[in-house]
Every structure is written in C-alpha cells, then in structure tokens.
Amino acid sequence: MEQINKIALVTGGSRGLGKDMALRLAEKGLDVILTYNSQADDAQNVVAQIQQSGQKAATLQLNTGDIKSFVSFASQLQGVLQHTFEATHFDFLVNNAGIGGYAPIADVTEDMFDELLNIHFKGVYFLTQKMLPLMNNGGGIVNVSSGLTRIAVPGSSAYASMKGATEILTRYQAKELGARGIRANVIAPGAVLTDFGGGHLRNDEQLKQYISNVTALGRPGVAEDIGGVVPFLCTEDARWVNGQRIEVSGGMQL
Template sequence: MKMQNKIALVTGGSRGLGKNMALALAAKGIDILLTYNSQQAEAENVVSEIESLGRKAAALQLNVADSKTFDGFFQNVTGALQTKFGTDKFDFMINNAGIGLYAPFAEFSEETFDTLFNIHLKAPFFITQKALPLMNDGGGIVNVSTGLTRFSLPGYSGYATMKGAMETLTKYMAKELGARGIRSNIIAPGAIETDFGGGRVRDNAELNAFVASQTALGRVGLPDDIGGVVAFLCSDEAKWVNAQRIEVSGGQFI
C-alpha cells in the first residue's frame, strides 16, 4: 500500500516568501495546498511549478484579514484534500500571509493597528485553531515573525508588536499541542528583497545599502534564503526542534 504523501498548507503562497516556502517544501517531497488573497493567476502559476517538481498542489482563495470567512475556507480545504490529494488530513500549517504597514508610533492610526492585528495575530491564532481537526498527529506548525522583535527601527511598532505576540503564541502552541506530537516553531526573517511593504527593502537603494552594511554576511536577504529553513522545520531532521524562534537574517544588527 502506497503511503500518503505529507501535505503542507501555506498561507500567502502565491508570491514572495510564501511562494519560496511552497517550492522549497515541494522540493522536499511535500504536497502543497497554498492560499492567495487576490492573485489567482500567480497562485496557479505556483501550482504549476510545484506540479513540475512531481508533487501535487492546489490553490484556494483566503483573505486572512476576515475571520468570518475561515469556516468556509476550511470547508474548501476539506474538499480540496479529498479531490486533489485523496485524503482528509494535512500535516503542516505554515502561517505566512502578511502585509507591511508602517508609521511612526506617535502617528500610528487605530485602523492600521487593527489591520495588522487581524492579519498578523488574529488570523494565525484562529486559522491554526480551526485547522487542528484536519491536521495529522506528528505534524508541525511554522509561524513567521521578524528580526524587528529583537532589534527596533522607527516606524515598525505596530507590526513588530503583533510579531512579538506570535512568538509567545508559538510557545503556547508547542506546549498545548505536544501531546499530539505537533511541533510549533517560528522563523524570524531579517530584511528581505520582496514586494512586501511596497518593496521598500528591494527598491529603496539607500535602505538596501544600510541593511546590507548592518548584516554580518554583507547583503540583504532574498526569498531563497528563507524557504529552505521552513522546509527543514517540516522534515524529520527537525523532529526534536520545538518551541523555537529561529532568526534567518544573515546576522543583522548583531
């Protein structure tokens, strides 16, 4: 009897870091269920890339900012698991979807705060909670933080606050889900060249050069620097890694 392939659910998997995570997981032999908010064509392109690696993949729409849609989303997950993957469970929950919104603390609006809260804290909390009945024992959760919880730069107070909360939540997930053999870890990327936050690290030459000058390896991060770490955390090689914050920043501000 053929063993069922392991499956990872990656939120925000149509571009940027999420796309890189999905491809790195697929390269490790894991099938992928990825979500997109509005970029369906991009998401389907990622599905095609994953299938070209010999893995199964599917893309589902999800707006992580709207928690009222989560129950309906998981009905769609159940359907996709059955039709595309021939199973009713998945193994790894990757909470990657995010948005970059920045302002000085003195000028930070309540609306912006609420948006960051809904996307970066409320969504991973309740998406993971609602995923639990569909997750196999012995799987794993990977959350995403930021180097900005360890060092501080003006303008990131709201964003970093949500990520700091995610680091605490990750430990509680590890503690409470350990009885099911589900591990929970969080990665903390440094500054990465993507379109995140309007592409500021990628497109602002002054900011890019500043970050590179403050990074031990002498450059800004690229998506390819991140995905493999997530794939590692979803592998048997990482079976004893649990409740950890793993910074992936090239040695930024050390």
C-alpha cells in the same frame, strides 16, 4: 520516501517568501496547498511549477484577516484534500501570509493597527485553531515572524508588536499541542528584497546599504535565502526542534 504523502498548507504562497517556501517544500517531497488573497494567477503559476516537479498541489483563496471566513475555508479545504490529495487531513501549517505597515507611533491609526492585528496575530491564532481538527498528529506549525521583534526599527512598532505576540503564541502552541506530537516553531526573516510592503526595502538604495553594513554576511536577504528553513522544520530532521524562534537574517546587528 517517508515524506512523499505529507501535505503542507502555506498561507500567502503566491509570491515572495511564501512562493519560495511552497516550491522548496515540494522539492523535499511534500505536497502543497497554498492560499492567496488576490493574486489568483500568481498562485496558479506556483501550483503549475509544483506539479511539474512531480508533487501534488492546489490553491485556495483566503484573506487571513477575515476571521469570520475561516469556517467556510475549512470546509473548502476538506473538499480540496479529498479531491486533489485523496486525504482527509494535512500535516504542516505554515502561517506566512502578511502585509507591511510602517508609521511612527504618533501616526499609527486605529484602522492600520486593526488591519495588522487581524492579519498578523488574530488571524494566525484563529486560523490555526480552525485547522487543528484537520491536522494529522505528528505534524507541525511554522509561524512567520520578523527580525523586527529583536531589533527596534522606528516606524515598525505596530507590525512588530503583532509579530511579537505570534512568537509567544508559538511557544504556547508547542506546549499545548505536544500531546499530539505537533511541533510549533517560528522563523524570523531579516530584511528581504521582495515586493512586501510595496517593495519598501527593494526600492530604497540608502536602506539597502545600511542593511548591508549591519549584516554579518554583508547584504540584504532575498526570498531564496529564507524558504529552505521551512521544509527543514517540516521534516524528520527537525523532529526535536520545538517552541523555537529561528532568525534567518544573515546575522543582522549581532
């Protein structure tokens, strides 16, 4: 199988969407390195699940909002690639790590804005930059955006603005890295029932009903609805998909 030795790096892979992405990548025959910010035990459990499926896996701590830590992370990653995977490079970077942040424009503080900026845009920009020397030609980048870049939901202005910036960055990555055969695409999940943003959607029955009403498939999403799109983008099946935004929302507000 041609994918057997391909390696994917998934940020924020210890739970939620990132966990499902990591598990689905392994199902498709890719080896996986996943990062976590604080949930070390959860991350190790995902690694164990991947190893049970017959693929190699490892985990590293990373705060994607701490841009100054990326040089040392790159060095640690090189060690993991060598010792666990007998490799010097990896193939696919999935920029998934993120936090929620909801407030009306009038109430957004500079601290909140900066935290969202660092994690969702600046971190994605510079982590990708630092990873490029460690990526194989012919690989790919998958950035994770949000349905909120297309549908304006009051209270999400700062978060959605960072995701919008990442969508534009994705097109530039596709353009500039094309000479190396590296594709860059963005997936935009719709409303998903996870603990993201403190379970913002999962804990609000009224919001869940509203989402169901405006979604063509009639319900909010779950993590398992999203993860499978990522391994598709990391296989030869998607070799001609580049610079695209793929919304995975069940048809929200069509």
